[in-house]
Amino acid sequence: MKAKNLDELWEISPPNEHILLNEPWRPWWQRYQPISYKLCSRSGNEDELRDMITRCNNVGVNIYVDAVINHMCRAGSGEGTHSSCGSWFTASKREFPSVPFSSGDFNDNICTTRSGNIESYCDARQVRNCRLEGLLDLDLDKDYVRGKQADYMNKLIDMGVAGFRVDACKHMWPDNLAAIYDRLQNLNIKWFRNGSRPFIYQEVIDLGGEAITSRDYYRLGRVTEFRYGAKLGKVFRKWKGEKLFYTKNWGEGWDFMPDDKAIVFVDNHDNQRGHGAGGASIITFWDSRLYKMAVGYMLAHPYGVTRVMSSFRWNRNIVNGKDQNDWMGPPSHSDGSTKPVPINPDQTCGDGWVCEHRWRQIKNMVIFRNVVNGQPHSNWWDNQSNQVAFGRGNRGFIVFNNDDWDLDVMLNSGMPSGTYCDVISGQKEGNKCTGKQVEVGDNGKAHFKISNRDEDPFVAIHANSKL
Ligand code: QV4
Ligand code: CA
Numbered sequence: 001m002k003a004k005n006l007d008e009l010w011e012i013s014p015p016n017e018h019i020l021l022n023e024p025w026r027p028w029w030q031r032y033q034p035i036s037y038k039l040c041s042r043s044g045n046e047d048e049l050r051d052m053i054t055r056c057n058n059v060g061v062n063i064y065v066d067a068v069i070n071h072m073c074r075a076g077s078g079e080g081t082h083s084s085c086g087s088w089f090t091a092s093k094r095e096f097p098s099v100p101f102s103s104g105d106f107n108d109n110i111c112t113t114r115s116g117n118i119e120s121y122c123d124a125r126q127v128r129n130c131r132l133e134g135l136l137d138l139d140l141d142k143d144y145v146r147g148k149q150a151d152y153m154n155k156l157i158d159m160g161v162a163g164f165r166v167d168a169c170k171h172m173w174p175d176n177l178a179a180i181y182d183r184l185q186n187l188n189i190k191w192f193r194n195g196s197r198p199f200i201y202q203e204v205i206d207l208g209g210e211a212i213t214s215r216d217y218y219r220l221g222r223v224t225e226f227r228y229g230a231k232l233g234k235v236f237r238k239w240k241g242e243k244l245f246y247t248k249n250w251g252e253g254w255d256f257m258p259d260d261k262a263i264v265f266v267d268n269h270d271n272q273r274g275h276g277a278g279g280a281s282i283i284t285f286w287d288s289r290l291y292k293m294a295v296g297y298m299l300a301h302p303y304g305v306t307r308v309m310s311s312f313r314w315n316r317n318i319v320n321g322k323d324q325n326d327w328m329g330p331p332s333h334s335d336g337s338t339k340p341v342p343i344n345p346d347q348t349c350g351d352g353w354v355c356e357h358r359w360r361q362i363k364n365m366v367i368f369r370n371v372v373n374g375q376p377h378s379n380w381w382d383n384q385s386n387q388v389a390f391g392r393g394n395r396g397f398i399v400f401n402n403d404d405w406d407l408d409v410m411l412n413s414g415m416p417s418g419t420y421c422d423v424i425s426g427q428k429e430g431n432k433c434t435g436k437q438v439e440v441g442d443n444g445k446a447h448f449k450i451s452n453r454d455e456d457p458f459v460a461i462h463a464n465s466k467l
Pocket of ligand 1: 031032
């Protein structure tokens with residue numbers, strides 16, 4: 001995080017009560033169909049959530065909750081107790097007694113489209129007042145509705161949560177969001193400085209061409225910059241003539257939103273499986289060698305607040321470019337509850353969990369980002385093709401070879417002289433390097449040789465990887 005101190009952050013899937021679907025069986029996206037704000041989901045119950053937040057906060061890992069407050073479940077979801085806490089609901093009557101919400105709390109009479117769904121993204125009113133994908137759209141003009149959402153978010157803040165990813169913000173009026181955020185209390189002083197405010201980042205997919213833009217939400221908090229991952233994917237895949245050396249002015253120079261508004265990521269839970277925005281250029285853990293380079297580039301670069309994905313594997317079945325299994329949920333027990341995450345001796349995860357955030361190259365680049373925090377982008381070099389290097393002041397330096405030939409060059413690293421461990425091929429352990437090492441001379445110059453056949457064709461050094 002660029003903000004406040006350098007704690008790590010962890011975004012969790014919506015922890016509130018959601019629908020249980022059978023067709024397809026328990027899809028991951030059932031969590032985006034709320035039934036109530038009771039804290040029990042396929043990930044566990046309120047006590048387990050409270051325990052996790054406490055244990056994480058105690059070791060400096062702050063928790064951010066994915067808050068789904070634009071809607072409830074799908075209009076045609078029938079009635080019953082097929083919900084993760086067993087709450088009764090009647091979708092057709094808009095009855096959600098466990099909140100409670102009833103028909104007057106929804107936008108049915110405010111939406112003007114024939115179907116009741118969003119039919120055009122060129123009309124800001126229907127994007128906010130009509131159903132997204134048929135999901136029952138809450139009337140956030142009502143103070144009663146906003147109060148229920150603020151109560152839900154304040155309960156999480158009281159439990160120690162540090163902030164929120166607010167889902168589907170494009171589909172809510174900014175003034176209504178402001179009214180909810182204003183009701184949020186300060187963070188729990190058990191773990192946070194007195195007066196700390198919840199960190200808010202808002203999901204708005206804005207690739208241009210729509211009535212609603214990210215700019216509508218800047219005044220409320222940070223906003224997801226989906227163009228970032230889409231463009232970075234094109235650059236590292238070298239699609240449509242994109243070359244890595246074009247990224248010399250990466251960030252606002254590429255027409256992304258202002259640096260102090262942006263949440264950036266290579267992929268997210270939607271577009272790693274073809275949902276949401278980004279398209280085929282999005283790089284994911286499935287393309288692990290490219291992925292490590294793209295995530296490394298994102299973490300080394302000063303632009304935006306960065307978010308690293310942590311995924312589960314599913315058996316992708318791509319037919320005509322579409323994954324037939326894009327609905328599959330996480331490793332689960334037969335009752336649909338989510339399996340725990342086993343940690344292997346080599347610190348990777350087992351049992352279908354990818355945990356890309358624990359991969360040495362990615363974990364070490366998170367450390368790199370913290371070590372260079374506040375340092376300017378500096379000492380850029382490129383070969384007019386796909387070999388580039390840049391530093392972060394005198395605290396870090398990274399070199400990429402995404403060309404089909406070797407990189408072999410003397411570069412000005414800007415770093416103090418000494419022997420540094422490359423944190424990509426290995427790391428500093430005790431007083432030795434487990435991977436490559438880099439000698440920086442008195443003039444800050446260092447020789448880099450990166451074969452394009454290397455397991456990971458990039459090298460990174462920083463102040464804390466110095467022997
Ligand atoms: C289907 C039809 C609709 C129809 C509806 C009628 O597609 O046209 O009107 O039935 O009942 C699931 C199904 C979807 C189904 C919908 C309602 O996939 O086919 O509609 O349920 O039954 C996630 C998934 C969606 C999933 C949704 C709810 O991605 O596939 O829909 O959860 O379970 C826009 C928004 C952006 C949004 C993005 C996906 O601007 O905010 O679409 N991204 C966020 C989350 C995303 C989540 C939602 C929003 C909804 O990141 O994960 O959608 O909360 O760009
Ligand atoms: Ca809405």
